[in-house]
Amino acid sequence: MLRYVFRRLLTAIPTLFVIVTMAFFLMRVAPGGPFNQERGLSPEIKANLEAQFGLNDPLWLQYVHYLGNLLRGNFGPSYNMPDFTVTELFAKGLPISVQLGASALILALLLGSVLGTIAALNQNKLGDYTVIALATAGSTIPTFVIAPVIQLLFGLTWKLLPIGGWGDGAFINKVGPVLTLALPQIAIVARLMRGSMIESLRSHHIRTTRALGLSDWSVVVKHALRGAILPIVSFTGPAAAALLTGSVIVETIFSIPGVGRYFVDAALNRDYTLVMGTVVVIAIFTIVFNLIVDVMYAVVDPRVRYD
C-alpha cells in the first residue's frame, strides 16, 4: 500500500507540472493585463509597474522564473494587493476555508448518511418521502438563495447569528456559512446513501446475515453500511477538494476572508500570480483527496487491493 501511495504521489508531479504550464499560458492569452483599469495609466507608468513585477520579460523567461520560484515554494507577490505575497494571502485565507469546508463536509457526511439510511430503512414510507423531498429541495435550491435566507431568518429576524464577517473565527460566525455549504452536500449524500443502502440491504450477503438471526443494528451498521458507504467515499474526494478550497458565493455573501474568492477576483483582475497560486492549491487538494479516496476504498472494501 505504501508503495502505491508513493507511486501515486510521484505521478502527481508531472500532472501538476502540466496544470501549472497550461494555466500559466492560458492566463496570458486572456486580453488585458493586471494594470488595465478605468483610469488609464500612461505608458511610462505602466512600463515602470511591469518592470517591477518582471512582466516586461519575454513570456518564456517569466515562465522559467515562475517555475524556479515555485520550486522554492515562492508563489510571488500579488499584483493587485502588493502589500501581500500570494503565500501570505493563502496563509491567512486557507485555514479559514479549510475550517468551513471541513465542518460542512463532516456535517454533510454524518447527517446525510443518517438521513439516507433512515430513508432506506423506511423505503416508500413517510420517512423516505420526507428525506427525498428535503434532499431534492436541498440539491436544487442554489446557494445564493440559501445564504440570504439564513442571514434574514437567523440574523435579522431571530438575531441568533451575525449576518456576516469572520469575527476572528468565533463559532457563531461559522454557523451560517457552514450550514449554507453543507445543505446541498447533505442532500447529495442522503440521496447517494439511500440508493446504495437499499441495494446493499437487498444483497444476498445481507439476507444471509438476517437469516442467521443477527440484530437489526448489527445487520445495518456492521454489514450493510460497509457496502453502502462506497459511493459516499467516491463522492467525498472531489467534494472535499471543492469544499476545502472555499466557495466564492458563500464567502462573498457572508464576507468570509477565505481563499474561495481569490480565484474569481484574481482572474478578473488578471492577478496572474494569485490565479496560479489558487490553481496549484486546488490541483494539490484534488490530487491528494483522490488518493485518500482510493486508499479509503481499500480500507472499506477488502476486495480492493493496490499492491
Place this chain on the structure above:
Amino acid sequence: MLKNMLKATVFATTMAVAAGAFYSPAFAESVYNRGTAAESESVDPHKTSTVYEANVLRDLFQGLVMQDEKANLIPGAAESWTVSDDGTVYTFKLRKDGMWSDGSPVTADDFVYAFHRLEDPATGAEYASMLYPVKGAEDVNTKKGKPEDMGVKAVDANTLEVTLKAPTPYFLEMLTHQATYPVSKASIEKLGADWIKPGNLVSNGAYTLAEWVPNDHMKLVKNPKFWDAATVKFDVVNYIPTEDRSSAMKRFEAGELDSYDDLPTEQLADLKTKFGAQIHVGPYLGTYYYAIKTDKAPWNNPELRNAISMAIDRDFIAEKVWQNSMLPGYSMVPPGIEGYTPAMAKYADMPQIDREDAAKKILEKLGYTPEHPLKMEIRYNTSENHKNTAVAIQEQLKPLGVDVTLLNTDTKTHYSFLEQKGDYDVARAAWIADYKDPETFLGISRKASGNNYSNYNSPAYEAAMDKAAAAGGKPEERMKELSEAERILVDDVGQIPLLYYSYHDIVSSKLHGFVDNVMDVHPSRFVSKD
C-alpha cells in the same frame, strides 16, 4: 439507535445556535465599524489607486494639506504656506508638533524622501503623475532626470519648498491626494518591504494600523502621537469590506456596520422607504460618458455625433435604469466645483421629443433611415447597470434608424481594448475626480492624453486648454478659459457625457460629522457616535 444519533445531532446544533444568542462582542473603546464595498489594495500611499484605500489612508496619514468633513482644503502636516508671486514656488511650514506614530518628528526631509520615492520608477507608483506639476518630477519618473534635480527641498527641518514647472492653481487640491502623503524615511530604511505590515507601519495621521485580514477587516487604532489627538472621537475604526451590497444592507440593519459607502442601487426606492434619512444620495464629482471614435467614419462627422448624443434620453436612464442614483449629464465637468460653470450641451433644456425630431432630421439628411440604418456598436464593461444603460440607448435610437449592437467584455479586457485605441464605435467610460478642479475632467480629452479613448483631436480645444493653463495665476480667468474649452468639446461632441455620478452612502443616524460632499470624503477623525 439511529434515531438517537439524529436526536443528538439536532440537539447539539440547537445548543450551538442558542449559545450564539448570548455572544456579543464587548468593547470598552468607542468603535466605528465602517463598511466599504471593496477591499483596499495597499496601505502604501505610493502604491494605491482606488477610492477605497483613499479613505483608509486619509485616516492613517496626513499630507501637507487635507480635507475637512465638507471636503474643503485645510492645513494638514503643514500649518501654513506661502506662494511666490509667479505662482511657482510653494513654501510650506510644517507643524512643530507634527509627529510620526513612533514619536519621531515629521520633518521636511520625510516629504522630500516621499516625493522622490513616488517618482522613482522602481516604486511603480500608479499615481506618480500626481506630482508631475513639480519641476523635474516627470523626468525622474520617466528616467530622464535625477531625483536631486526635482523641485522639492528641505530648507530646514520644518520648511519645505516645492518648485513647480508652471503655475498650477489646483496644486494644493492635488496635495489632498493620498499619493502625495509623506512616508517615514527612517522606518522604510530600517524595515524595507515589511514597513507596511500592521504593527510596523509608522504613520502621521489620526490612526495607526493595528490589524489587516484581507477581505475581513482592517483595524485602525487612535494614534496618541497625532497632533490633534484630543479631538479624535473613536478609539478604533474598523474598515469592513462587504462586497455583496445586499448583505451590507442586512449588516447595517443588524448594527454590524455604522456606515457603508455603496448601495444596491436597484433597490434604492425601497431602501429610502425603509431607512429614511439614513440613505444619503447626492452629487459626486464623476462623469459617466460614452467615448465615440471621432477619427473614424462615419463618427468623424460632428453633426452625426451630435444627433446621436441629442437623441439619448438621459432622464429615462437616470430615473429608470439607475433609480436616481445618477443624474442626467450634459457636460464633461459635473457641477459642484466652486467658481466653475460647466458648459452644457445646447439641447440640454430642449424637450426630449423635440430633440428626437431634430436628431431624426440630421440622420435623414445624412442618409440614415430605418430602411438604411446606421450601424453602431456599443462596448461596455460587465455590470448589470452598464448593460441596462446600453440596452435603453439601443431602444431609444432604434426609431431613428440606428441599428445598435452591444458588446460586453470584462473590465480588464474593456480598458485594455480602449487603451490600445482598438477599432470600435462607442464605448462606455467614466471619470471620477481625483481633486476638485475642472482640469481633471477636461485633461482626458486632450490629444496627448492616454485616456482620450475618442481620439478627439481639436486644435481649437488644445489652444483653449493651453490658454487656460497660461492663465494659471489668475483663477477667475482660468476658470473662464476652461469653461470655453469645455464649450468647444461639448459642441464638437468629442465625448458623449450621459450621467453625473452621485455618492450613495447609508449612514447610521447615530453618527455625527459624516457630512455629505461632492468628493464623498469623510475622514474618521471628524466623525463621532452617540
